[in-house]
Amino acid sequence: MNTQSNLPVSYILYLADNNLILAQRNSEWCGHGPILEQDIAITNITLDLIGQARMLYQLAADILNQQNGNQEATEDTLAYLRDERAFSNVLMVELPKGNWGFTVLRQYLFSEFQYLLYKHLSADATLSAIAIKSLKEVTYHVQWSREWVLRLGDGTSESHQKMMDAVQDIWMYTGELFDAAPFEDAPVLQQIQTVWQQRIAETFEEATLTIPENVFIQKGGKNGIHTEHLGYMLAEMQYLQRMYPNATW
């Protein structure tokens, strides 16, 4: 484990973007969940992800301001005034929310990844405080989303089919998590991938779901090459900041 941090800002922004974009997607459920208790639960996760994004953007803004010798960057300039090509989140998190099955499956696959990553980052000099705090939240996200994957995978034949469809829809986007960008540590990602695969395989087996084989991996998000969905999402999210430049809210 490296305790000396030399993480580039682009890495911190990558982590922040993943959180914000997934939160933005999940927030679409608020008021529309399948049952009130679960509406509250997915919204809790949304709030956690926004909280994590904010801590990371604030950290990135501090570093950028030090580098540039000004005070121009804030959490909001980073979230609201960067364009689609500047966002480096993985494609998985920007995909439309789909049905409840797709949402919980994506959350599960992503949370398992986040859990392992934050565990690793808990020892990083720059990110340890954020990682340790986030790890507590993500532990719950894994537990909650895993339970839903089991329930729906091994529930009714209809829910099983819907989950198999969701697996087909999302699997091609999972490999990108482990495809190291220049700002990432490739050997660490490889270690995480091994554990991630084991954990997913166990859950899928219990949920009577099958992991697809020989799936082509879609990627590009880390380089700012996104799906067509992200542009619409940012247009909606950023519209007030874009429409009224320099206003305070």
Place this chain on the structure above:
Amino acid sequence: MPVHHLEETFQQTVDAEIKIEAKDWMPEAYRKTNLRQISQHAHSEVVGMLPEGNWITRAPSLKRKAILIAKVQDEAGHGLYLYSAAETLGMSRDQMIADLHSGKAKYSSIFNYPTLTWADMGAIGWLVDGAAILNQVMLCRTSYGPYARAMVRICKEESFHQRQGFEALLVLSKGTQEQRAMCQDAINRWWWPSLMMFGPRDSESTNSDQSMKWKIKRKTNDELRQNFVDMIAQQVKLLGMTLPDPDLKWNEARGHYDFGEINWDEFWNVVKGNGPCNRQRLQARINAHEEGAWVREAAVAYAQKQSAKQKKVA
């Protein structure tokens, strides 16, 4: 014991300010009135998530986004407490939701108005939650125990929402010209519907007398409405904004603000389903419920499988 004795004892209990509990004897009309009112209140919390939910994806800063989401989530929580309180009166949550979807049960008409700009988030917090709180503070002392206790929890969160709403408007009121215009426009649109939240005039209100006697209500619609006008007429000055009522004037003799006539045609029209968003709001709830049916069925099926497995092991 003959029913009239029971009724006498019941009224004595209410008069002695002792809470009525779920297992106590109560007049059928008392049970029905409470069930109608509490379930309507629960539905209002849940439908009330929609107009504010409409701005979650467009909130103008990360802080505002987090605050707004937390607020809408609180409303879901209030819905849960209230459905639980209503269930103590003998109706299942499923039945209450079915009644909402069929149009048999009502929810607060205020949520049938559209949220058109970001300033509406502030105006709803300040005016709509402000009006709701006056009603809810009174309900913390309502005679039915489970309802009163739910209201105590809800009031704490609601007053926080109202302060946040006011603060959001305060920022706009000190902002750019466009932001100030947005703020005034939202106040103009939400003022009259907020006054309507207190219901018909006392002279027109059918349930008022009996509800007062049973201490379900402790203030009349008109009293609460006057309290609201007096409070907001002062607070609006801090925003440097105005209320859209040329007749609003301090009346020294009454010690209250006088205010203009509410458009009761509009009020009854929205109650009858002709508000700008009645159809969309109800449809959104029905869609969420129907699209969630397979999820709820799967959860039940999975739970049954798990308990069958456990029995086998045992």
